[in-house]
Amino acid sequence: MTASAQAKKLKLAVAGLTHGHVGWVLSAIDRGDFELVGIAEPDRDLASKYAIQYGFSMDLIFADLDNMLEETEPEAVAAFGNTFDHLRIVQAAAPRGIHVMVEKPLAVSLKHAQEMANLAQKHQIHLLTNYETSWYPTNHKAKEILMSGEYGNAIKVIVRDGHRGPKKIGVGPEFLEWLTDPQLNGGGALMDFGCYGANLMTWLANGERPLSVTAITQQLQPENNPKVEDDATIIVNYPDKQLIIQASWNWPIGRKDMEIYAEKGAIYADNRNQLRTRWAEGYDGFQEKIYELPELDLPYPDPFLLLKAVIQNEIQLPPFDLYSLENNLIVMEILEAAKKSAEQGKTIYFN
Template sequence: MQRIYLFLLLMCLQLSLPAQQQPLRIGVIGLTHTHVHWILGRADRGDIKIVGIVEPNRELAERYAKQHGYSMNILFSSMDEMIAVTRPEAVTAFGTIYEHLKVVETAAPKGIHVMVEKPLAVSMEHAQKMEVLAKKYNIHLLTNYETTWYPSNKKVNELLQNGTVGSLRKVVVRDGHRGPKRIGINKEFLDWLTDPVQNGGGALMDFGCYGANLVTWLQHGKRPTSVTAVTHQLQEENNPDVDDEATIILNYDTAQAIIQASWNWPIGRKDMEVYGLTGALYADNRTAVRWRKAEGYDGYKEEAYQLKENEKPFDDPFALFAAVIRKKVVLKPYDLSSLENNMLVVEILQAASESAKTGRTVKLN
């Protein structure tokens, strides 16, 4: 009772301020996805406030509380309890990908906005149910990718849309690392990341989604005409139930995209190459971009950029989430975080999984 009284008292004090001046009240759903350190360890920018955390694994919650300094008084064992007590305006999902649907089913009818970690859903069946709920209850449903906040990707897109390299012909996106077990992720994350139900697959889902998201953005939401994929299991001892190597080919009317998703790279990477009729663009890492202008048969002139971080709120997922909810930012159609983009991402991933299983190209309507 005392905890409920304190929460209600704080809410009354906050309600005396205009909503636009208040930090966004956020509930964190789940702690098993280690991307949760992003929000738990985030510097206080005054734009969001974590009012509740839902995590049934108390030992995990206590471990992270010691690391990040949050009070165990904001820990709840269920979403319903947390929502009833803290009344969040939005929630962020840091559990399994399979659980994303349940988060939206619980939050949307209450008008609570949702941000999930990539990918949006484990299947089109889940994604379509989530989309229906988001539209019915008029909530924002965003998907967070690390690469959304890379200044390099933003710069490449700007150069492409400005016609710097001519009409788009090919995109190559490479993402991954040595594999979940080899890089030493904690048990709570490993238990579901290598589970075909809870994660929806292996490297194809975990890292293939990055490429599908970026290509959909570069292509302004254009749907591929076909999807072809090949997967392998090169670490059977570490990933016995899922793929750990995937190559996905997306065919468009006038371009092609190749997505290389791997848990076998010797060095972690998130990079992209974009080829047009007159040149090429390389996003080598978070801040480095190269532009090569073709000259002659195999010559080129190269210009390099070393970029600064994006301006607020486009430098951080939770800052953008708050800005969208507060109507300070309106997402463009097929923006990297948008529902439209990520519905197509799930469609691509599902087609890729089907292609890999059947050995056939999957045509999209």
Template sequence: MKSIASFFLYFILFCGTAQEQAIRLGVAGLSHGHVGWILGRENKEDVVMVGIVETDRNLAERLSKAHGFPMEMVFNTLDEMIAAVKPDAVAGFGSIYDHLAIVEACAPKGIHVMVEKPLAVSLDHAKKMNALAKKHNIHLLTNYETSWYPTNVKAFELLQQGTIGELRKVIVRDGHKGPKKIGVSKEFLSFLTDPKLNGGGAIMDFGCYGANLMTWIQQGKKPNKVTAVTQQLQPENNPKVDDDATIILSYDTAMAILEPSWNWPIGRKDMEIYGVKGVVYVDNQHDLRLRIAKGYSGYEEEQFRLEERPEPFNDPFSLFASVIREETVLPPYDPYSLENNMITMEILDAALQSAKTQRSAELKK
């Protein structure tokens, strides 16, 4: 039995400065490496963490010592946490397989949900989550780090403005040396390299970024077909899943090449957008280059060093709170949106099929 008195003492001491309208946030799972974003988040008045669900007590105690939350906040089940602290929203930080169960527990109670990318472990799970979100009228967002990159927003604007002309090709590269090589926690590594809990290896973990960005760039237009090839270059580290993939998305007048990998020597999340008149290089979160063609191989180049996006678009939890309060309405096919991420899951599902059958997979229009 949890000490509710102790919990609310913590709430008063640590969260007393929060505004009355602060979103009460529950955290479902602690095994995802991105959970530090909420546990280490600076004190703001938009979101207050009120409860955590984690069955691994050793993991919870380790993070409790690292981040200063009391173990009285930690519950064994979502239902127990929801009943005790009545959150307005829940953020999922367990395995990707757990996302469906979170929505199943929260949606009927009107509790909004945000999960880490990708939306779901499979298209089947995604369809069930989508149906629940719509039936119970909740927000269901998917958090991608690249969603708040000011360079991605600038690149999108340049394309929309016609600066580089009509779109022809996009190349998106995401990844790092591999989860074991970069030293992720044992709990994170355990589900990342499990085909059931993660849906695949690098093709899911990093392929989702490119699929998500392309769905945004194409404003919901689906590729006609998806062709994917996977490899396992580190069988000693990733024995059950792929760790390198190439995914080709074919549209009517454009093509995208996604290169998700756990074999990049240097971690990266970059993109190149080619139009008929020029190209935009998104080198990283802050650096962007625009080249306009001149003659055969010449060009004029403009370089940009961009500042962080303004609130609430510089923080996933601030944006989540703003959307819940209806202060922010996401634009069509925004990377956070459910409509985008349902198509993203269709693309990933097709990529998995293609890699398995060694044939291109067509998407239903």
């Protein structure tokens, strides 16, 4: 980025404080790349807790989103409330020409996502979706290796994401309340963790839409997740490859990993920084190479620097980028089909 763009602060507002990841933006208030001009949060007690923790003034707090946008005139809004409210935020921001970045997934439903996309396109705003795995150097290295053609075409991709469950890992009460609500979150583990695999595969496949989706869901912790599924297995079928998504609130160990099986070998993105490749030899032999990868160059590893760079035209996202609207509309198609498949007990075919 140029020095002039770095020097120009982004006027940023926050919509909601009930998302457990809101600390990412609040902890960065003083670093200089953006100015936090307002926070829309009706829960004064919650806002006060964060004001004390992160040292900001309660003068930044507005009970009403529209009032906050009118009075503070931000360039962008970062959404850190429940997923159902993403549509409402775009409805308020887009006509004012204010860009929006939401935490994954894009929306609670395909209908909401399409309404959001229409508003973004009509009013020419950026609408980005932030995933933790978008920052993983292993995922970017895996795509680089796959795109080189050295291993041949991908045949099967397996993406596993999850942890022990929101209650078991101790998320805050305001986060737990909506994360386990089928209306406010759009579902349970299927939405919370299924979106990662759909997002990554759409990126790897350069925006290719699947042929069909088949899903099975379970509720293995009814005492902790009484209203939603907490385990999902999703099979996404393409003409020449298959994606298997394993999304769970029942993993004993938290994980975000991806395996790519290609014609001549396999690529394992084991976590954020560790990647392995296996070049096939004979029946079950292989040559393994292990990578310890450094963090990506700025601004990509930081969602707020990336948002700033996109808005200030320092970066143009490639087609079907992990953050992009076109990618995340396909993600929502896959998630919607997965929910229908699990409910109806049959494969859902795409048009």
